[in-house]
Amino acid sequence: MAQPEAKALPGGAGRLCVLVVDDSRMQRRILTAQLTQAGYFVREAASGEEALTICRAAPPDIVLSDWLMPGLSGLEFCRIFRGMERQSYGYFVLLTSRPEKTDVALGLQAGADDFLQKPVNGAELRARLAAGARVLQMERELKEKNRMLAAALAEMRGLYDTIGRDLDEARNLQQSLIRERFRSFGSAQVSLMLHPSGHVGGDLVGFFPINARRVGLYGIDVSGHGITSALLASRISGYLSGAAPEQNIALVQTDLGFYDARDPAELATAMNRLILEEIHTESYFTMIYADVDLVSGRVALVQAGHPAPVVLRSDGGVEFPGQGGLPIGLFDAAEWGTVNLRLCPGDRLLLGSDGITEAEGAGGALASEGLGEMMRSCAGLRGQAFLDALYWQIEERSSGHLADDISAVLFEFDGAKRNAD
Incomplete structure (x- = not known):
């Protein structure tokens, strides 16, 4: 059987890591199997607390988190996740069986990017994560362009300082x-x-x-x-x-x-x-x-x-x-x-x-x-x-x-x- 192709960012960056957070072991296994088949690298956490430990050690690219979990809920986990320092953006998807508009609003306020309704449909899951991958790619491209712009500005600043010193000297010479x-x-x-x-x-x-x-x-x-x-x-x-x-x-x-x-x-x-x-x-x-x-x-x-x-x-x-x-x-x-x-x-x-x-x-x-x-x-x-x-x-x-x-x-x-x- 052919191995699934590793799911990478559209621009050709490395394989994406998805963290699946659910207190149901069965639900984690189902999602892990679907994501692995789609080419993602998958990690699992049985609680919000365990997920935070993983995020601090190795920040994932995408998080799939159940809303209702004992202890730290998916909503609370999302708020803490958004407050964590990281070098790149993390895409957060809440899994819920409660599709009410008020719940969606609460999730967005907490920092969620998207929602999936349980039970999760495999085709919809892949489509939502593909959209997330595009967001991550745009964020990384923007960061690279900002890095290049910062480097160019630093070079221009150096040139400007040199020109400024030359002009100051020219002013002194003219006054002389x-x-x-x-x-x-x-x-x-x-x-x-x-x-x-x-x-x-x-x-x-x-x-x-x-x-x-x-x-x-x-x-x-x-x-x-x-x-x-x-x-x-x-x-x-x-x-x-x-x-x-x-x-x-x-x-x-x-x-x-x-x-x-x-x-x-x-x-x-x-x-x-x-x-x-x-x-x-x-x-x-x-x-x-x-x-x-x-x-x-x-x-x-x-x-x-x-x-x-x-x-x-x-x-x-x-x-x-x-x-x-x-x-x-x-x-x-x-x-x-x-x-x-x-x-x-x-x-x-x-x-x-x-x-x-x-x-x-x-x-x-x-x-x-x-x-x-x-x-x-x-x-x-x-x-x-x-x-x-x-x-x-x-x-x-x-x-x-x-x-x-x-x-x-x-x-x-x-x-x-x-x-x-």
């Missing part, structure tokens, strides 16, 4: 591009502010000496956010370096070997040509550049798509000089004009990014006029304290939700530079 955030020139001083909206950003601010009596100030905002913008901003910083004047395209060397500065509009044109012809990027950037005379207070500046500069006069008046202009890196034939103005003792010049003027609040974007009012409110402060107070107001107005980088150059003019050559 600003070697000086403050410098005093005697009767004038420059202060810088840079707050990326993410780990790294596309804003850049800085200054460099042109000669003994002039200084160049600049603000740059590369389109987009993140690593690409930060890389382009870093590269542009090399073209406006104060440490290497021979590489600074804002400077030109005279026949006598001294350095002088290009006209601001000419610098914008040269920078535009450099971006289009040599860097070959789809990104573009806005720029504001000012050539400031530390003795006379004269300022020549170009505004290439950047927000208008703000002049806060010593008497509290606010001006917005500038001509707008196209961003750099968009059109080969773009042209810019130079704007001239003069600072008097006590005046301040702010070159801010659009992260400031476009900062959203309850009344909409801050805009240049709102920035001017904020600068008035900070007039009692100087240098970095002035910029910190300005940033605090912008952040508070936006409820901490700043969507863009915040950067600015503050130039404060107190009078002619002493001992100027």
Whole structure:
């Protein structure tokens, strides 16, 4: 006689173990014979207490338990079974000769999955256990998928942590591009502010000496956010370096070997040509550049798509000089004009990014006029304290939700530079 094929999960897992629990030895034998013939591995228990001992030692896949038994009833056994810790789900079938709806409800509340009415029909028994096997297979497949998902999440978390550390280092490197955030020139001083909206950003601010009596100030905002913008901003910083004047395209060397500065509009044109012809990027950037005379207070500046500069006069008046202009890196034939103005003792010049003027609040974007009012409110402060107070107001107005980088150059003019050559 051929041996019955071992009953396994539909997915091909190992042979299923069924625990038959009944105080009737005859009933256990009948069920065991039917299940063995169907290919299941079967264990028997004569009481709920004995069944619990077996479940603790070797948890079965499926339990067939009589409802009415002396001592621990099938219903009580089911409740305890559901509370036991196990690595996989156990399918529980109650055997009852009481098919009333209230009994079914009690069984479901206790944790039973299915019911079979005594006397048990062999075909129905196999069909019910086949349904249970499908449930167990789905549970095991779900557990495996969860395991794989947990492993993938752990790997992603590791990658994210690595990227996070790299971005933190990139942020530190980007901040290090600003070697000086403050410098005093005697009767004038420059202060810088840079707050990326993410780990790294596309804003850049800085200054460099042109000669003994002039200084160049600049603000740059590369389109987009993140690593690409930060890389382009870093590269542009090399073209406006104060440490290497021979590489600074804002400077030109005279026949006598001294350095002088290009006209601001000419610098914008040269920078535009450099971006289009040599860097070959789809990104573009806005720029504001000012050539400031530390003795006379004269300022020549170009505004290439950047927000208008703000002049806060010593008497509290606010001006917005500038001509707008196209961003750099968009059109080969773009042209810019130079704007001239003069600072008097006590005046301040702010070159801010659009992260400031476009900062959203309850009344909409801050805009240049709102920035001017904020600068008035900070007039009692100087240098970095002035910029910190300005940033605090912008952040508070936006409820901490700043969507863009915040950067600015503050130039404060107190009078002619002493001992100027």
